[in-house]
Amino acid sequence: MPELPEVETVMRGLKPVLExxxxxxxxxxxxxxxxxxxMNFAERLSGRKVTSLWRRAKYILAGLDSGDILLIHLGxxxxxxxxxxxxxxxxxxxxxxxxxxxxxxxxHDHVMLSLDDGTRVVYTDPRRFGIMDxxxxxEAADHKMLRGIGVEPLGNAFNEAYLVERFRxxxxxxxxxxxxxxxxxxxxxxxxxxxLFRAGLSPRRKAGTLIRKKGNDPRLPDLxxxxxxxxxxxxxxxxxxxxxxxxxxxxxxxxxxxxxVYDREGxxxxxxxxxxxxxxxxxxxxxYCRKCQS
DNA sequence: AAGTGAACCTGAAGGC
DNA sequence: TGCCTTCAGGTTCACT
Numbered sequence: 001m002p003e004l005p006e007v008e009t010v011m012r013g014l015k016p017v018l019e020x021x022x023x024x025x026x027x028x029x030x031x032x033x034x035x036x037x038x039m040n041f042a043e044r045l046s047g048r049k050v051t052s053l054w055r056r057a058k059y060i061l062a063g064l065d066s067g068d069i070l071l072i073h074l075g076x077x078x079x080x081x082x083x084x085x086x087x088x089x090x091x092x093x094x095x096x097x098x099x100x101x102x103x104x105x106x107x108h109d110h111v112m113l114s115l116d117d118g119t120r121v122v123y124t125d126p127r128r129f130g131i132m133d134x135x136x137x138x139e140a141a142d143h144k145m146l147r148g149i150g151v152e153p154l155g156n157a158f159n160e161a162y163l164v165e166r167f168r169x170x171x172x173x174x175x176x177x178x179x180x181x182x183x184x185x186x187x188x189x190x191x192x193x194x195x196l197f198r199a200g201l202s203p204r205r206k207a208g209t210l211i212r213k214k215g216n217d218p219r220l221p222d223l224x225x226x227x228x229x230x231x232x233x234x235x236x237x238x239x240x241x242x243x244x245x246x247x248x249x250x251x252x253x254x255x256x257x258x259x260x261v262y263d264r265e266g267x268x269x270x271x272x273x274x275x276x277x278x279x280x281x282x283x284x285x286x287x288y289c290r291k292c293q294s
Numbered sequence: 295a296a297g298t299g300a301a302c303c304t305g306a307a308g309g310c
Numbered sequence: 311t312g313c314c315t316t317c318a319g320g321t322t323c324a325c326t
Contacts, residue, residue: 077319
């Protein structure tokens with residue numbers, strides 16, 4: 001589920017819950033998720049204060065007063081639920097109000113954190129593709145999952161010049177190149193499809209064909225802009241959902257209703273009316289308009 | 295070296 | 311109702 005906008009939304013929701021709070025208890029319901037939990041995971045978290053929370057790519061990172069960093073990836077189905085005196089609320093794949101009390105008792109509730117204000121934060125992940133790791137701050141730059149990761153698409157380092165550098169001579173299709181976290185960090189299947197549609201670029205086009213000696217493809221700056229726009233709009237939609245916690249579900253709150261191509265196979269293209277098509281690239285579904293994207 | 299496909303899991307949805 | 315197949319927002323690993 002979670003691409004950059006969803007992870008950002010979850011991180012923003014957790015931030016006021018966790019920052020400045022001390023972890024008073026840790027309960028692990030299994031040995032690990034996609035990977036085993038690190039050595040002495042619960043012990044190293046217990047008693048620590050969370051000093052800051054931020055996002056990098058699709059990772060949520062929590063700085064602790066021990067000098068360690070807690071790294072979290074939501075995989076496909078990871079989500080957090082916060083149980084406080086005010087009631088439960090979910091942050092992540094689904095946003096809904098829950099009536100039940102304590103939480104942490106579901107079959108897929110794998111990690112529970114108790115905080116010094118009585119709040120309980122529960123991590124739920126049916127498919128267990130999520131990741132949690134803990135390592136010293138000084139090792140962050142060399143961490144296997146953070147090293148070599150690409151630019152943040154909403155940051156200044158992501159621009160036309162950067163794509164020129166990374167796409168030159170690249171034989172992979174645009175779809176695959178944009179999904180590559182070592183090039184751009186945080187894009188996923190939905191937003192790549194949406195950005196390519198907005199930019200009028202075929203997902204099958206080889207990335208390197210946008211780069212030419214005499215003038216690059218004029219759609220290259222469009223692609224940069226559309227990637228930024230679609231992510232920004234999705235964050236804005238997720239954020240608005242986060243505020244009232246009353247919505248049902250969604251890729252990022254209500255943004256899914258604004259997909260122009262994703263999961264719309266057979267429906268008429270919003271620009272030209274011809275049917276949206278689906279194809280498989282590197283094992284992932286791609287949705288696009290054959291007529292509008294080239 | 296770069297690019298593709300299988301593998302990791304569970305659950306939801308659709309066909310029969 | 312139930313069984314079976316297919317597919318899912320991600321990443322890593324093993325091959326060509």
